[in-house]
Amino acid sequence: DAGVIQSPRHEVTEMGQEVTLRCKPISGHNSLFWYRQTMMRGLELLIYFNNNVPIDDSGMPEDRFSAKMPNASFSTLKIQPSEPRDSAVYFCASSLLAGRYNEQFFGPGTRLTVL
C-alpha cells in the first residue's frame, strides 16, 4: 500500500491567494484527519471525517479554512484567502476504523509558505 498520499509536498504562494491541499487516504480506511503543525502551536487537529462525513471541525481556525471529502478516496483542505500566519506543515491522516481511538497513519505532509 502506498500509504496516505498528499499533494503538493511544497507550496509557496502569496498572501490573498487560494490554496488547495489534497489528500488520498489509505484504501479501505474510514476516518480522515487534517492537522496543522507549527513550531509555536505544535500539532493541531483541524477537522476529521468519519465515512466521508465531517464530525468535528472545531479546530478549523476560521472561515477562511474549509475541508471537503467528496468520496472515500479523496479530501481537500482549502484556504481562501491565505495569510502569512497560515504557513505551516499540513498533515493528513487516515485510520481503518471510524473514530478517534484508532491508529492513525499520517501522510508526508504539505509544507505551505505564504509570503
Added chain:
Amino acid sequence: LAKTTQPISMDSYEGQEVNITCSHNNIATNDYITWYQQFPSQGPRFIIQGYKTKVTNEVASLFIPADRKSSTLSLPRVSLSDTAVYYCLVVGTGRRALTFGSGTRLQVQP
C-alpha cells in the same frame, strides 16, 4: 479535555532503556492513552495505545498506573534511529478530544 505534560527533551545512549513519562491528571473514564513518534520532515507514526496496566508490542511498552493520571512509554535498548520526538496524547470523546502535546525530543547518542 485532558491536557498532557511531558518533559521537553531527554538524552540517552545506545543500548539503554528509555522511559518517557506523561502526566494527564484530568483524564476521563473513556479516554485512551496513545503515543506517537515523529522524525524530522515526516508525519507522526503510531507506537502504542493503552487504557490501563501494561501494554507491550514489538517496539515499546506502555505502563499505566491504576489512577491513570500518568503513563510511561518504555523503549528498550534504544538505537540512534530512535532519535525523534515522542508525543503522548489522550484520546477520547467530545470535541477537541484529540490533542497532541508539545512532545519529548529524545536524543540518542553513540
